Amino acid sequence: xxxxxxxxxxxxxxxxxxxxxxxxxxxxxxxxxxxxxxxxxxxxxxxxxxxxxxxxxxxxxxxxxxxxxxxxxxxxxxxxxxxxxxxxxxxxxxxxxxxxxxxxxx
Amino acid sequence: xxxxxxxxxxxxxxxxxxxxxxxxxxxxxxxxxxxxxxxxxxxxxxxxxxxxxxxxxxxxxxxxxxxxxxxxxxxxxxxxxxxxxxxxxxxxxxxxxxxxxxxxxxxxxxxxxxxxxxxxxxxxxxxxxxxxxxxxxxxxxxxxxxxxxxxxxxxxxxxxxxxxxxxxxxxxxxxxxxxxxxxxxxxxxxxxxxxxxxxxxxxxxxxxxxxxxxxxxxxxxxxxxxxxxxxxxxxxxxxxxxxxxxxxxxxxxxxxx
Numbered sequence: 001x002x003x004x005x006x007x008x009x010x011x012x013x014x015x016x017x018x019x020x021x022x023x024x025x026x027x028x029x030x031x032x033x034x035x036x037x038x039x040x041x042x043x044x045x046x047x048x049x050x051x052x053x054x055x056x057x058x059x060x061x062x063x064x065x066x067x068x069x070x071x072x073x074x075x076x077x078x079x080x081x082x083x084x085x086x087x088x089x090x091x092x093x094x095x096x097x098x099x100x101x102x103x104x105x106x
Numbered sequence: 107x108x109x110x111x112x113x114x115x116x117x118x119x120x121x122x123x124x125x126x127x128x129x130x131x132x133x134x135x136x137x138x139x140x141x142x143x144x145x146x147x148x149x150x151x152x153x154x155x156x157x158x159x160x161x162x163x164x165x166x167x168x169x170x171x172x173x174x175x176x177x178x179x180x181x182x183x184x185x186x187x188x189x190x191x192x193x194x195x196x197x198x199x200x201x202x203x204x205x206x207x208x209x210x211x212x213x214x215x216x217x218x219x220x221x222x223x224x225x226x227x228x229x230x231x232x233x234x235x236x237x238x239x240x241x242x243x244x245x246x247x248x249x250x251x252x253x254x255x256x257x258x259x260x261x262x263x264x265x266x267x268x269x270x271x272x273x274x275x276x277x278x279x280x281x282x283x284x285x286x287x288x289x290x291x292x293x294x295x296x297x298x299x300x301x302x303x304x305x306x307x308x309x310x311x312x313x314x315x316x317x318x319x320x321x322x323x324x325x326x327x328x329x330x331x332x333x334x335x336x337x338x339x340x341x342x343x344x345x346x347x348x349x350x351x352x353x354x355x356x357x358x359x360x361x362x363x
Contacts, residue, residue: 013187021180028172028357032165035362042363049358056354064183065347071120074129081133085140092144096151 161264168361178207208314222288229284
């Protein structure tokens, strides 16, 4: 590969990574700002915070970890992970509503 | 003996071995942190109303640490990209910055931990509660820089009950019913905070040791087998990005929400 081609290739990568970097910085600023907005329901702050965190996580996993274009084997490994992670969270949330018989709640 | 598939991809997986290995490891890590996130949710939802701490952590420091980790993530991936185009000097620069970011992160985290371990809640026998940072502790008295509160609830939501001004408070030992710092034993919030951030910090330290080795003595492999060295950087980078990814969730749930 020629020296010029090296630099072009490197420059292309750098531009993409920088865009993701700026998006992550912006995401962090929005996360902090949203946490101070006095919504009537605090659950809204939590929901928004988690949505932004999820978007940031997608950017890191997708572009920095190259998951946007990876081999099938890695997707297969992650499919199992997602299944069990979602299952774990489902059990966690389910436990909130799983009351023994005759329980009286507020 | 040559270890197979350190550079070439295995025909069945389509990956070199270390890459399949790191993804399997990261999958197990997702479940490890997932279990702790699940514990966090259960503790938070199960906390009595008004008794889940809000505003207990230093948001500016948490934000700086978030920015530090994000910066380290881009320098890690750029270090790998530099090796891909045979620019070893750039790799050294970027990975050096990554290492520096890791040290800054651990330094800030240590300061935050120190702040919590020197922060005390003092319940007096007359029912009053004093809260502040320890200045002096002798056999006869304890001195803190802080404030008195009427109800314990005032200490929980610091967004609502901001501490305005600190005074030096000296309390005789015989007047103290309970004295506890804001360590993991303080309450379930501090317990899960130290567990989650402590485990995360161990990952940062472990990652920094590997990155430091690959930046220093381990980089000699570049001259002998550049492709294999580049793959090592990719593997350590994937781990480092995962550490960043976990923090992306830890920061809002512990510091902000």
